[in-house]
Amino acid sequence: MTTHFYTSSSLDGFIATDEHSLDWLLTQDVDQDGPMAYTGFERNIGALAMGSSTYEWVMRHEEGRWGYTQPTWVFTHRELDLPAGADVRLTQDDVRTVHSRMVEAAGGKDLWVVGGGDLAGQFADAGVLDEVWVQYAPVTLGSGAPLLPRRLDLELLEVARNRNFLCGRYRVARDGQA
Numbered sequence: 624m625t626t627h628f629y630t631s632s633s634l635d636g637f638i639a640t641d642e643h644s645l646d647w648l649l650t651q652d653v654d655q656d657g658p659m660a661y662t663g664f665e666r667n668i669g670a671l672a673m674g675s676s677t678y679e680w681v682m683r684h685e686e687g688r689w690g691y692t693q694p695t696w697v698f699t700h701r702e703l704d705l706p707a708g709a710d711v712r713l714t715q716d717d718v719r720t721v722h723s724r725m726v727e728a729a730g731g732k733d734l735w736v737v738g739g740g741d742l743a744g745q746f747a748d749a750g751v752l753d754e755v756w757v758q759y760a761p762v763t764l765g766s767g768a769p770l771l772p773r774r775l776d777l778e779l780l781e782v783a784r785n786r787n788f789l790c791g792r793y794r795v796a797r798d799g800q801a
């Protein structure tokens with residue numbers, strides 16, 4: 624069981640604009656069945672975690688429909704509306720506790736920290752983030768929501784080109800081991 628942070632990023636390390644727009648990303652050419660793309664990645668995911676900005680973006684973008692079938696934990700200090708019939712719960716519990724619940728719910732499959740970057744950092748702080756996958760779009764934004772605002776050492780495991788994207792998969796080093 625592996626815990627992944629899988630995301631797209633601008634070349635200068637932002638995953639959304641300051642206004643939480645992904646327009647710069649959604650206009651890019653990608654083969655969803657190609658190298659390191661979403662379809663193959665998502666197949667082995669058994670549970671999701673995300674912060675409230677990401678959750679609110681998904682809800683706005685999908686006009687209230689929920690596209691994920693996996694159990695999902697949304698980190699927030701607020702009472703947000705939940706999509707009807709979806710397996711989504713709000714939490715402000717400790718990341719390690721939530722991670723254990725995700726492992727139980729995932730039935731042996733992997734876990735996906737959808738974002739944002741600081742939440743992925745909290746999973747890394749807790750010692751439960753194993754891999755970081757980044758699809759770099761050929762765009763710079765100058766500012767925005769940061770990719771992973773931590774000092775982490777990573778080992779490059781895999782690289783690929785998927786149409787407009789430069790894709791990398793990295794292992795998070797633990798206890799000083801690269």
Ligand SMILES: NC(=O)c1ccc[n+]([C@@H]2O[C@H](COP(=O)([O-])OP(=O)(O)OC[C@H]3O[C@@H](n4cnc5c(N)ncnc54)[C@H](OP(=O)(O)O)[C@@H]3O)[C@@H](O)[C@H]2O)c1
Pocket residue numbers: 629630631632637638639643644645648673674675676677678680681698699700701714715716737738739740741742745768769
């Ligand atoms: N490029 C991509 O592929 C990609 C991937 C994922 C996300 N995104 C976008 O990137 C942006 C990320 O936004 P963001 O940086 O604000 O991060 P976020 O993680 O989506 O949301 C941050 C918010 O989550 C809540 N939160 C975080 N940690 C918490 C904890 N331990 N306990 C309780 N609540 C916690 C807090 O809000 P409250 O407590 O106030 O609710 C915090 O302000 C979004 O626009 C999203 O759509 C892009």
